[in-house]
Amino acid sequence: MDLTHSSEDIDFRNEVRAFLDAEFPQELAEKARTETRFKRDDYILWQKILAKKGWIAPHWPKEYGGCGWTPVQLNIFDEELTGVGAPRVMPFGIRLVGPVIYTYGTDAQKAKYLPRILSSDDFWCQGFSEPGAGSDLASLRTSAVREGDEYVVNGQKIWTSYAQYADLIFCLVRTDPDAKKQLGISFLLIDMKSPGVSVRPIHTLDGSHIVNEVFLENVRVPVENLVGEENKGWDYAKFLLSNERTGIAGIGMIKADLALLHKIALTERRNGKPLIEDPLFQARLARLEINRRALELTNLRMLTTGGDSGMFPSILKIKGSQLQQRSVELQMEAVGPYALPWQSDAMEPSWNGTPVGPQHVRARAPTYFDRRKTTVYGGSTEVQKNIISKTLLGS
Amino acid sequence: MDFSYSDEQRMLSDSLEKLFTAHNTAAGGGTAAQADKLWQACAETGLIGLTVPEDHGGLAGSSADVMVAAIQIGRHAVQAPFLSTAVAGAGALRLAGSDAQQAQYLPALAEGALKVACAFGEPDARYDLADVDTRAAAQGDGYVLNGAKSVVFGGDDAGLLIVSARAPDTERHDQSGLSLYLVDADADGVERTAYALTDGRGAADITFNDVKLPATALLGAQGGGYDIIEAVSDLAAAAICAEALGALEKVIGLTKEYLGTRRQFGKTLGEFQVLQHHLADMVLEYEHMKSLVYEAGALAGSDDTVARQQAVSAAKVVVAEEGRRICQQGMQMHGGIGLTEEFQLGQFVKRVAVADFAFGDADHHIARYGGHMARAAAAAFGETEGHHG
Numbered sequence: 102m103d104l105t106h107s108s109e110d111i112d113f114r115n116e117v118r119a120f121l122d123a124e125f126p127q128e129l130a131e132k133a134r135t136e137t138r139f140k141r142d143d144y145i146l147w148q149k150i151l152a153k154k155g156w157i158a159p160h161w162p163k164e165y166g167g168c169g170w171t172p173v174q175l176n177i178f179d180e181e182l183t184g185v186g187a188p189r190v191m192p193f194g195i196r197l198v199g200p201v202i203y204t205y206g207t208d209a210q211k212a213k214y215l216p217r218i219l220s221s222d223d224f225w226c227q228g229f230s231e232p233g234a235g236s237d238l239a240s241l242r243t244s245a246v247r248e249g250d251e252y253v254v255n256g257q258k259i260w261t262s263y264a265q266y267a268d269l270i271f272c273l274v275r276t277d278p279d280a281k282k283q284l285g286i287s288f289l290l291i292d293m294k295s296p297g298v299s300v301r302p303i304h305t306l307d308g309s310h311i312v313n314e315v316f317l318e319n320v321r322v323p324v325e326n327l328v329g330e331e332n333k334g335w336d337y338a339k340f341l342l343s344n345e346r347t348g349i350a351g352i353g354m355i356k357a358d359l360a361l362l363h364k365i366a367l368t369e370r371r372n373g374k375p376l377i378e379d380p381l382f383q384a385r386l387a388r389l390e391i392n393r394r395a396l397e398l399t400n401l402r403m404l405t406t407g408g409d410s411g412m413f414p415s416i417l418k419i420k421g422s423q424l425q426q427r428s429v430e431l432q433m434e435a436v437g438p439y440a441l442p443w444q445s446d447a448m449e450p451s452w453n454g455t456p457v458g459p460q461h462v463r464a465r466a467p468t469y470f471d472r473r474k475t476t477v478y479g480g481s482t483e484v485q486k487n488i489i490s491k492t493l494l495g496s
Numbered sequence: 497m498d499f500s501y502s503d504e505q506r507m508l509s510d511s512l513e514k515l516f517t518a519h520n521t522a523a524g525g526g527t528a529a530q531a532d533k534l535w536q537a538c539a540e541t542g543l544i545g546l547t548v549p550e551d552h553g554g555l556a557g558s559s560a561d562v563m564v565a566a567i568q569i570g571r572h573a574v575q576a577p578f579l580s581t582a583v584a585g586a587g588a589l590r591l592a593g594s595d596a597q598q599a600q601y602l603p604a605l606a607e608g609a610l611k612v613a614c615a616f617g618e619p620d621a622r623y624d625l626a627d628v629d630t631r632a633a634a635q636g637d638g639y640v641l642n643g644a645k646s647v648v649f650g651g652d653d654a655g656l657l658i659v660s661a662r663a664p665d666t667e668r669h670d671q672s673g674l675s676l677y678l679v680d681a682d683a684d685g686v687e688r689t690a691y692a693l694t695d696g697r698g699a700a701d702i703t704f705n706d707v708k709l710p711a712t713a714l715l716g717a718q719g720g721g722y723d724i725i726e727a728v729s730d731l732a733a734a735a736i737c738a739e740a741l742g743a744l745e746k747v748i749g750l751t752k753e754y755l756g757t758r759r760q761f762g763k764t765l766g767e768f769q770v771l772q773h774h775l776a777d778m779v780l781e782y783e784h785m786k787s788l789v790y791e792a793g794a795l796a797g798s799d800d801t802v803a804r805q806q807a808v809s810a811a812k813v814v815v816a817e818e819g820r821r822i823c824q825q826g827m828q829m830h831g832g833i834g835l836t837e838e839f840q841l842g843q844f845v846k847r848v849a850v851a852d853f854a855f856g857d858a859d860h861h862i863a864r865y866g867g868h869m870a871r872a873a874a875a876a877f878g879e880t881e882g883h884h885g
């Protein structure tokens with residue numbers, strides 16, 4: 102047993118750090134420092150820099166542009182990027198639809214879409230959830246009816262993240278209304294500029310606009326945009342969702358959150374001492390750190406020993422999302438009364454008002470509300486627990 | 497012992513229920529004109545003068561009456577500055593004001609013509625009410641005020657500010673150096689940065705630069721400010737706990753309703769046992785909280801300082817900790833919908849989030865409660881410093 106990183110891993114970490122020192126743009130670093138929300142151009146700017154380096158899709162097979170890194174290296178990469186506050190690489194193309202296309206797509210689809218995913222020339226979004234189909238995704242009702250060389254799509258998607266930025270949406274649609282619910286679903290790629298596609302924003306409690314409703318009215322989609330076989334979409338979706346869950350523990354994010362929390366707790370004072378020395382606060386912070394440590398080791402243990410048990414991703418997802426929430430909860434607690442002024446607008450790049458309190462207070466309450474999503478999306482905590490208990494009890 | 501509302505309290509609660517429903521307060525703060533109309537209507541029902549003595553045009557209500565009203569305010573997400581004006585402002589004037597000061601301000605307050613805000617907190621003080629750096633120096637037969645206050649509830653549009661300040665020759669944490677001053681919010685040298693709190697209510701950070709005050713600005717005895725400040729903060733803390741209780745009733749009600757209607761996997765969510773248990777947890781914590789909030793309401797105006805502080809701190813800790821957890825469970829069980837601006841759950845959750853961090857957070861009140869606990873133990877069992885063995 103040896104729980105330390107190998108010297109290759111340490112060299113690798115240094116290589117990533119050197120790259121970030123040289124290439125992470127100052128303007129993005131400044132936005133990260135001031136907790137200003139990233140917008141479309143910020144994501145694209147950063148993704149193009151990663152693409153140029155060949156590091157945009159490290160987990161892809163080498164033949165499609167991947168790096169051939171070990172799971173531990175992928176983890177180090179994620180930690181280092183999050184550590185400097187880099188915009189998250191949008192998962193929809195790189196992590197979600199890309200692997201579906203290179204695994205199940207036609208040669209024409211691979212040639213058409215993969216290069217543009219890697220270069221960030223296409224911005225993708227994910228059209229799975231519907232008003233009536235959340236946790237119970239297979240009950241989705243958006244229909245696609247074949248007419249000659251086209252499907253005619255009708256229905257509604259909801260919670261579609263970044264649909265307002267997207268060029269393309271990958272959708273689950275029902276192609277056989279009579280089949281058992283998982284069996285009548287197909288996987289379609291749809292151009293967001295097609296007539297009949299409209300997007301309505303949904304504003305969330307943190308005061309931001311990320312998610313949307315997407316309405317599809319008589320949208321005509323060429324049959325060549327079907328991925329794999331008709332009515333086999335559920336299999337591809339399961340494959341995709343299993344990719345969605347890797348890295349879902351969000352260790353990098355939690356570590357970055359904790360670093361910020363330490364800074365805040367050193368600055369804020371209680372009873373004339375830095376908050377980090379206050380026994381009540383310190384106890385909570387230490388508990389959180391111990392949990393972070395357990396999560397990090399468990400993640401590495403799973404990555405290195407294979408973690409083939411079906412419940413491991415769920416175990417990591419649940420704990421990871423809880424700690425992603427807990428760390429920003431403590432950040433909010435750390436600023437005390439300054440958690441009260443609502444300064445969500447101050448996180449927008451276009452804002453030019455008067456800030457209330459020190460720089461580090463403005464994002465606290467909005468970030469607290471924003472993070473509530475982590476236990477809902479990507480398979481809710483309750484659904485993950487169902488998976489764990491089914492694995493254990495075999496029911 | 498009687499935990500039920502009196503007939504008068506029931507009438508007060510019912511009339512507020514009608515009033516807030518009619519004004520549709522749950523739809524948000526509305527326009528300035530709508531807010532004014534609501535404020536006037538509140539004055540007419542006696543809500544603003546609830547604790548004002550009868551000879552100054554009020555109802556002479558108790559802190560328990562305030563609780564009854566605040567529960568309705570929370571249930572209807574009312575953004576009007578009840579807490580700052582009718583609870584804290586009226587409380588300070590009542591507890592410390594001379595006859596002349598009460599006669600000057602309280603009738604106008606009760607009529608809804610004068611909004612008042614208590615400016616006690618400071619940028620570096622966190623929740624320590626004695627940590628005051630604002631100074632009032634004697635000048636002529638009046639004072640000159642300098643300093644800064646932060647997160648002043650209702651400070652955005654109050655006409656009168658009640659400001660804690662210390663004599664220039666006293667140390668920053670010295671309680672006996674503190675006095676209260678009445679400051680016209682439009683006086684020269686008063687500058688406010690107004691903003692909304694998480695739940696939409698107005699507040700402000702306020703600075704005082706050489707603000708000239710007449711001798712009559714002193715509220716209460718010179719150097720006697722601290723006890724008043726603590727008493728007023730406890731009134732406000734008890735009231736905001738009651739507001740949170742009302743808001744949590746809505747959070748639970750909405751969640752219960754949603755579990756009964758939302759279907760996934762061919763069942764209503766309420767058929768999943770884990771969600772049944774989450775709801776049960778929410779309710780069982782709420783019921784215990786309710787008892788503590790009632791006790792805080794009953795004792796918030798008590799002359800027994802220890803009993804008052806223990807009751808208020810107990811309620812405040814449980815509202816902060818369990819209130820937050822109830823809201824988290826409520827949001828969680830709504831899935832994506834529970835995280836949207838559009839759905840009404842959010843405004844009640846945000847209401848509770850404000851109660852979480854206003855007038856002392858959980859740690860502040862745990863420490864205060866713990867201090868009383870340790871002193872009581874020492875009194876009962878002897879010296880605290882005894883080393884054994």
Ligand SMILES: Cc1cc2nc3c(=O)[nH]c(=O)nc-3n(C[C@H](O)[C@H](O)[C@H](O)COP(=O)(O)OP(=O)(O)OC[C@H]3O[C@@H](n4cnc5c(N)ncnc54)[C@H](O)[C@@H]3O)c2cc1C
Nearest residue numbers: 227229230235236260261262474478481483828829831832
């Ligand atoms: C910020 C955000 C971004 C998102 N982005 C996208 C996106 O880009 N594309 C996309 O397709 N979707 C997206 N989603 C949707 C997300 O996947 C769904 O919210 C999720 O599947 C839950 O569905 P729901 O919101 O309908 O909640 P529901 O499924 O209605 O769940 C409500 C509650 O019931 C519980 N529950 C449900 N079933 C069970 C059960 N069997 N046993 C016990 N408890 C149960 C849930 O855990 C939850 O607490 C996003 C969601 C959010 C909040």
